[in-house]
Amino acid sequence: MxxxxxxxxxxxxxxxxxxxxxxxxKITHQxxxxxxxxxxxxxxxxxxxxxxxxxxxxxxxxxxxxxxxKDYVFKTRSSKDxxxxxxxxxxxxxxxxxxxxxxxEEKLKHILFEQMSDEERKLILEAFTLLKERxxxxxxx
Amino acid sequence: MxxxxxxxxxxxxxxxxxxxxxxxxKITHQxxxxxxxxxxxxxxxxxxxxxxxxxxxxxxxxxxxxxxxKDYVFKTRSSKDxxxxxxxxxxxxxxxxxxxxxxxEEKLKHILFEQMSDEERKLILEAFTLLKERxxxxxxx
DNA sequence: AGATTATATCTTATATTACGATATATATGA
DNA sequence: TCATATATATCGTAATATAAGATATAATCT
Numbered sequence: 346m347x348x349x350x351x352x353x354x355x356x357x358x359x360x361x362x363x364x365x366x367x368x369x370x371k372i373t374h375q376x377x378x379x380x381x382x383x384x385x386x387x388x389x390x391x392x393x394x395x396x397x398x399x400x401x402x403x404x405x406x407x408x409x410x411x412x413x414x415k416d417y418v419f420k421t422r423s424s425k426d427x428x429x430x431x432x433x434x435x436x437x438x439x440x441x442x443x444x445x446x447x448x449x450e451e452k453l454k455h456i457l458f459e460q461m462s463d464e465e466r467k468l469i470l471e472a473f474t475l476l477k478e479r480x481x482x483x484x485x486x
Numbered sequence: 487m488x489x490x491x492x493x494x495x496x497x498x499x500x501x502x503x504x505x506x507x508x509x510x511x512k513i514t515h516q517x518x519x520x521x522x523x524x525x526x527x528x529x530x531x532x533x534x535x536x537x538x539x540x541x542x543x544x545x546x547x548x549x550x551x552x553x554x555x556k557d558y559v560f561k562t563r564s565s566k567d568x569x570x571x572x573x574x575x576x577x578x579x580x581x582x583x584x585x586x587x588x589x590x591e592e593k594l595k596h597i598l599f600e601q602m603s604d605e606e607r608k609l610i611l612e613a614f615t616l617l618k619e620r621x622x623x624x625x626x627x
Numbered sequence: 628a629g630a631t632t633a634t635a636t637c638t639t640a641t642a643t644t645a646c647g648a649t650a651t652a653t654a655t656g657a
Numbered sequence: 658t659c660a661t662a663t664a665t666a667t668c669g670t671a672a673t674a675t676a677a678g679a680t681a682t683a684a685t686c687t
Contacts, residue, residue, distance in 0.1 A: 346591055349598060349611060354588040356614040361587070362526045363618075363625035373643060374515035374674095385503045391665055404645050406666055411643095428653045428664040446502070447495040450487055456620040457490060465616060470490060472613030473497040475606060477504075479597040484504035514674060532634055545676050547635055552674095569633040569684045 364448040364456075370441055375400075375408055376417070380442040383418060383432050390423075390430045417441060505589040511582055513558075516541075516549055521558060521583040524573050529564070531571045558582055 372380075375398060382397040383389045395405035409432065412418045417438035423429035434442065457466050513521075516539060523538045524530045536546035550573065553559045558579035564570035575583065598607050 347595065347599070349607065350591050350594045353594060353598070353611065353614060354584070354591070356611075356618045357589055358522075358587050359526070359618050360614070360621050362522060363621040375644070381499075381503060385500070392663090400644080401646050402665070403647080403667085406664095407646095408644085410666080426654070426664080430665065443495070446499050448498055450491050450495070452621075452624050453491045453494060454488065455624060456617070457494070458488070460620050460623065461616075466490065468609070469613045469617055470494065470497075472610045473494060473501070475602075476597070476610055477497045477500050479601050480501050480504040480593075482601065483593050483596060516675070533632090541675080542677050543634070544636085544678075547633095548677095549675085551635080567633080567685070571634065 361448070364452050366444045366447070366449045369444050372415075372417075372441055372445065373408075373411075376412055377442065377445050379405075379408055379412060380417060380434060380438055381446060383434055384439075384442055388423070389432045391432075394432070412438070502589070505593050507585045507588070507590045510585050513556075513582055513586065514549075514552075517553055517558070518583065518586050520546075520549055520553060521575060521579055522587060524559060524575055525580075525583055530573045531564075532573075535573070553579070 378398050379394055382394060386393065386397070391402055391405050391409060394409065395402045398405070400408075409418065413420070415437075416435050418432050419435055421431045421433060423431050457469070461469070519539050520535055523535060527534065527538070532543055532546050532550060535550065536543045539546070541549075550559065554561070556578075557576050559573050560576055562572045562574060564572050598610070602610070
């Protein structure tokens with residue numbers, strides 16, 4: 346495999362390891378994965394969750410029941426099909442997901458605004474934006 | 487929170503969501519966290535694992551036992567203290583960790599070498615390298 | 628030599644995860 | 658309109674993951 350790709354992944358995993366939040370809330374592994382799908386996809390229902398995490402619909406429904414009990418998600422109904430549940434993240438759900446998948450904001454603040462010049466910060470944002478755009482092209486294809 | 491930081495995190499989670507490997511091997515959640523610690527830290531033993539994932543030493547030892555059985559890790563002994571186990575990732579462990587924490591190499595290859603110019607690729611690598619270096623400063627402080 | 632440290636094993640218990648069977652409500656097609 | 662399909666919910670059952678106290682052995686330190 347090309348060394349640039351290996352390097353990029355090494356940088357990626359290092360950055361996450363070093364900048365991740367510590368002392369995270371207790372939430373199940375499948376719970377995080379589900380919150381992520383709800384966050385990143387459109388019109389997510391039980392069936393979509395089941396497909397995304399490769400479980401049966403009953404299992405997906407049970408997982409969602411527990412996330413509902415914890416107030417991490419809430420249900421709306423599709424206007425196009427009343428059977429269809431559309432899942433949404435609550436404020437609490439967004440926060441929990443953030444802490445399990447994002448980079449620590451205090452650390453980022455320190456790096457971007459106290460350690461980097463304006464030019465460097467621009468470089469970072471530009472590069473991430475570029476990669477994200479290209480990633481979207483691959484993901485949607 | 488500053489909008490650049492929110493943006494960066496949005497980009498970060500989007501990139502990971504879109505470029506992560508799909509159809510991952512079955513490995514426990516704590517298993518992945520342990521492989522990660524072994525990968526990123528130096529001289530990792532049972533005590534360090536216990537501290538890193540916030541469990542008792544007995545629990546840590548049990549987790550390691552299972553990772554040993556699956557050939558994801560192997561043990562060496564510290565030359566400084568014979569009691570001390572130093573854990574290392576096997577090739578298989580490296581591969582499993584890679585698939586659970588890195589960006590899909592085929593997707594990266596497509597993006598970096600088929601969709602991007604040389605200049606763009608350089609920008610990405612430069613930005614990631616810069617962020618990684620600054621992240622190391624924060625992590626080690 | 629006795630105390631401390633590093634790890635391993637065993638026992639016990641709870642949480643998480645999964646799915647088949649069954650049920651209800653809604654939507655679709657003949 | 659009725660039969661069938663679809664979307665989700667609940668229940669019962671079972672396996673796996675996770676955790677830690679008690680106990681043990683070996684190595685290191687005082």
